[in-house]
Amino acid sequence: MNLQTIKVACSNCNLRELCMPMGLNEQQLQRIDEIVATRRKVKRGGTLFRNGEPFNSLYAIRTGFFKTCVATEDGRDQVTGFQMAGEIIGLDGIVNDHHTCDAVALEDAEVCVMPFDRLEELSREVTALQNHVHKIMSREIVREHGVMLLLGSMRAEERLAAFLLNLVQRLHARGFSQSELVLRMTREEIGSYLGLKLETVSRTFSKFVEEGIVEVKQRHVKILDTDALKRIVNNQQTCH
Known part of the structure; x- marks a missing residue:
């Protein structure tokens, strides 16, 4: 060799x-x-x-x-x-x-x-x-099937919550923090993936910040309340 x-x-x-x-x-x-x-x-x-x-x-x-x-x-x-x-x-x-x-x-x-x-x-x-x-x-x-379900039936908050949880879970498997991440993609790219308009993505991030669920500094996102994100996603799933 x-x-x-x-x-x-x-x-x-x-x-x-x-x-x-x-x-x-x-x-x-x-x-x-x-x-x-x-x-x-x-x-x-x-x-x-x-x-x-x-x-x-x-x-x-x-x-x-x-x-x-x-x-x-x-x-x-x-x-x-x-x-x-x-x-x-x-x-x-x-x-x-x-x-x-x-x-x-x-x-x-x-x-x-x-x-x-x-x-x-x-x-x-x-x-x-x-x-x-x-x-x-x-x-x-x-994963693709999960995304189809996500886009098929979820409201904006549920889509973004599921996206953040999925991302942080995958990063955690690679030895990164369970609660902090740097978004490598733009808000626009997140919107395109989740089937949301750019303004909706920004508004939803702001809502999460106001509710004390996340802290956002440009591309740095700190998840302050993982359980709240999970509740947002799970409430959706138990309704169907």
């Missing part, structure tokens, strides 16, 4: 438990390392892949934050998701062999490139890897 490969190796990556299955032996890890020998840097505002491009690889986000979006018929960007370090991006391309959205970096980012044909080949040999890839896919499906 050359030095470059060792530097990008999954086996000594601190995000490994989020991206890769646990309990692989040394040899299996080395096989994965060989596949994931390439890293790609994407500058803030840069695109990792575009809608319509051929699908060749999945990407594990090492550092940074992305949004996925599609252009609507009237030329606006519809945000379809936000992805952070330790998550896999590019699954949208598996179905039709081409990507169905743009992936844009919201801050300088670095990804590990995992060529899909080699990943498939290896997962046929390493069952734990195959199960893991399936688990990642189903997690994405569940």
Whole structure:
């Protein structure tokens, strides 16, 4: 193994438990390392892949934050998701062999490139890897289903509360604070994702601040009352 490969190796990556299955032996890890020998840097505002491009690889986000979006018929960007370090991006391309959205970096980012044909080949040999890839896919499906429910029946406060809880929970799984976060996306992008107008997002944030649920300083958000956010979301769910 050359030095470059060792530097990008999954086996000594601190995000490994989020991206890769646990309990692989040394040899299996080395096989994965060989596949994931390439890293790609994407500058803030840069695109990792575009809608319509051929699908060749999945990407594990090492550092940074992305949004996925599609252009609507009237030329606006519809945000379809936000992805952070330790998550896999590019699954949208598996179905039709081409990507169905743009992936844009919201801050300088670095990804590990995992060529899909080699990943498939290896997962046929390493069952734990195959199960893991399936688990990642189903997690994405569940998350998207959750978003559809969110947009289908929730009021603005419920949508924003669920969004903040989901974000902080995912960040917490990566070792970050359970109550503080820096929003890498704009209010407008949050609105696009949640199906809300920019003014509604700003108004709802202000309402949460007035009620002592959150503290907001520009992009810094501190959750002062997690239970209140949960109540906002759960009240909705018990009504249906």
